[in-house]
Amino acid sequence: MPVKKIQKRLFGTNGVRGVVGKDLTPELVLVIGQSLGSMRKGRIAVGRDTRTSGEMFVRALKAGLLSVGCDVVDCGILPTPALQYIVKGGYAAGAMITASHNPPEYNGVKIIEPDGTEMGDEETIKLEEKIFNRAFSVEPWDRTGNETQGPELLTNYITAITGSFSGKPGTGMTVVVDPGSGPACLTTPRILTDLGCRVLTINGIMDGTFPGRLPEPSVDGLKNCAALVTGSAAAFGVAHDGDADRAVFIDEKGRFVEENLQFALIARYICRQKQGIVVTPVSTGQIAEDIIKANHSSVEYTPVGSIYVARTMRSLIDQGKPVIFGGEGNGGLIFPEHQFCRDGGMTAAMMVSLLASTGKKLSELVDELPPRTIIKEKIVTQKGAEIIGSLKNAYSSLKTDETDGVKIFRNGSWALIRTSGTEPIVRVIIDSPSPVDGQAFHAEIMNSIRKVIG
Numbered sequence: 001m002p003v004k005k006i007q008k009r010l011f012g013t014n015g016v017r018g019v020v021g022k023d024l025t026p027e028l029v030l031v032i033g034q035s036l037g038s039m040r041k042g043r044i045a046v047g048r049d050t051r052t053s054g055e056m057f058v059r060a061l062k063a064g065l066l067s068v069g070c071d072v073v074d075c076g077i078l079p080t081p082a083l084q085y086i087v088k089g090g091y092a093a094g095a096m097i098t099a100s101h102n103p104p105e106y107n108g109v110k111i112i113e114p115d116g117t118e119m120g121d122e123e124t125i126k127l128e129e130k131i132f133n134r135a136f137s138v139e140p141w142d143r144t145g146n147e148t149q150g151p152e153l154l155t156n157y158i159t160a161i162t163g164s165f166s167g168k169p170g171t172g173m174t175v176v177v178d179p180g181s182g183p184a185c186l187t188t189p190r191i192l193t194d195l196g197c198r199v200l201t202i203n204g205i206m207d208g209t210f211p212g213r214l215p216e217p218s219v220d221g222l223k224n225c226a227a228l229v230t231g232s233a234a235a236f237g238v239a240h241d242g243d244a245d246r247a248v249f250i251d252e253k254g255r256f257v258e259e260n261l262q263f264a265l266i267a268r269y270i271c272r273q274k275q276g277i278v279v280t281p282v283s284t285g286q287i288a289e290d291i292i293k294a295n296h297s298s299v300e301y302t303p304v305g306s307i308y309v310a311r312t313m314r315s316l317i318d319q320g321k322p323v324i325f326g327g328e329g330n331g332g333l334i335f336p337e338h339q340f341c342r343d344g345g346m347t348a349a350m351m352v353s354l355l356a357s358t359g360k361k362l363s364e365l366v367d368e369l370p371p372r373t374i375i376k377e378k379i380v381t382q383k384g385a386e387i388i389g390s391l392k393n394a395y396s397s398l399k400t401d402e403t404d405g406v407k408i409f410r411n412g413s414w415a416l417i418r419t420s421g422t423e424p425i426v427r428v429i430i431d432s433p434s435p436v437d438g439q440a441f442h443a444e445i446m447n448s449i450r451k452v453i454g
């Protein structure tokens with residue numbers, strides 16, 4: 001059975017997020033710390049990304065945790081997957097101050113479970129109840145927690161990644177790393193250097209004002225990175241989002257590698273070494289499933305959100321199933337032998353290993369993939385449920401899937417229509433083997449949606 005989404009009040013798909021001082025205040029973060037600490041008593045690891053408000057929030061978070069009697073290990077600035085790796089080494093929980101890919105004025109909190117995964121829906125709802133009801137008690141003077149620092153823990157994360165590869169697969173390879181002034185400044189250049197690469201960086205100094213580009217690694221934002229790739233004859237460029245759980249790539253010709261193609265290439269690389277199950281949301285491009293099946297492996301689909309992918313991977317493995325890979329078509333990839341969360345540093349390292357093994361250029365690998373047409377739409381409306389209901393009726397004669405919203409299959413194409421968990425938005429994705437079919441399907445779906453919106 002696929003996991004089902006549950007609606008939460010405060011937390012979105014990846015934690016609490018908001019504009020600093022407006023939606024996200026130190027008072028709220030203090031209460032989040034107190035609530036988390038009363039739910040997961042013990043030693044808690046905390047960290048943050050490079051945002052200017054990070055120091056303020058991490059102090060509020062720590063005060064909350066200490067006040068309810070938890071001990072705190074402050075890991076400082078580091079990528080979210082690094083904190084997740086540290087937490088699974090023996091903590092009651094972790095909390096990361098980050099707003100991931102959001103603009104600089106945002107910040108947020110991600111809660112990490114003892115196994116290193118992000119907190120699931122059911123536990124998050126319990127946490128929200130504690131937050132709303134202030135259901136915790138502050139400890140007396142002689143039972144408040146202690147704080148220690150753990151700067152050396154980051155090295156364990158880096159060596160866990162480099163130790164996953166034999167030898168130095170990056171020898172002779174020049175790679176451009178664009179950490180976007182985020183915490184991956186401390187990790188990805190070191191990881192790739194340790195793998196033998198010659199590393200050049202851009203936006204490689206940590207800065208919460210993000211002077212070079214926004215935390216979302218967009219095609220536009222990566223123009224300078226692409227220019228450095230072509231200018232330095234690098235094998236590829238890799239760029240991260242604001243907390244480095246995602247990685248996206250620029251090929252040696254300076255072209256952005258669409259994230260679904262990246263997912264498909266890395267899935268194929270893994271399936272060729274080992275067959276099994278790949279877990280991914282229903283929104284991931286069809287190209288991935290086609291390639292995975294052609295390499296004698298299978299796909300298990302989940303609702304959209306990395307947490308559903310990670311939890312499904314865990315639950316399949318608990319059932320004794322061979323899960324080999326997972327992740328999303330947005331550059332967030334999960335390597336289960338390493339850990340059950342998206343990891344941008346590991347993704348960058350995997351690309352080095354992939355290219356070393358094929359002896360081909362990244363552009364050649366991308367261009368060899370069969371072309372597909374992907375059309376994406378975002379519609380602002382409160383009528384999400386109505387729209388999905390009406391599409392289910394209209395296309396009831398076709399094969400559909402209701403893992404998240406409705407996915408309608410027709411002649412090798414599909415359309416996915418789903419509501420956002422956090423905003424009044426309907427998202428549409430069309431994925432088709434031909435531009436003509438894709439555009440026709442798109443026009444048809446949009447017409448049906450317009451009829452409902454009126």
Ligand code: MG
Nearest residue numbers: 100241243245
């Ligand atoms: Mg992120």
